[in-house]
Amino acid sequence: MEITGRIVKDASVFKVKENREVVNFSIAVNDSYKPKGSTEVKKIVTYIDCSYWLRSGLVQWLKKGTLVQLFGRIGLNVYIGNDARAHGALTFHTSDIKILVFPQTQSTKAVPAAEKDNKNEEPDDLPF
Template sequence: MNTIIGRITADAQVKKVSEGREVVTFTIAQNDRYRAKGAEGVTESVNYFNCSYWLGTGVAQHLKKGMLVEANGRIGLDIWNDAKGEARGALTLHVQTLQLHSKG
């Protein structure tokens, strides 16, 4: 299990998938700040996690842009080639537990 704490980038959506099942999808942006060894300044970076929550769609109405959340689940990596043949990737989180920390 991995824990991601960050802000939701857009309101969550409920999507229908095969056999009538539904999934809640949303993206979490996680900010990171660190000072590299020997560097004078602080480096800032953002990681985006595409999240899927399969345990009920009722939570979608509460997941709004800007909200601070804590999500626990399994991290994965989706890799594909785009239309130009260049390799692309995205971090995914298959959410098992979700805690809401603030309003958006």
């Protein structure tokens, strides 16, 4: 199965028994639809918890805002909460990760057009 989404929080590595490590992260998958008989587009976001067991060094690239394409299998964790009600969470057991777009950092964000124009102007106090 393949899913594409944006990482919602920086990934983290957890050590488990026998020196194994797992990379955990969550993604948001955006979707939209138009209800029958309506012109209004409804937007929905699905959050999916992901785990990746193959290479923990990849964690340095899995930062908030990164657009990733994941390959693997989906699972559902169902449990009874403290409120005695059934709860569930989607999980995606990732076997391969493809990074599509890195998030913009503060230094790579676009400069507003007004600021660009001011940088190209010469100062008024030139001596000639």
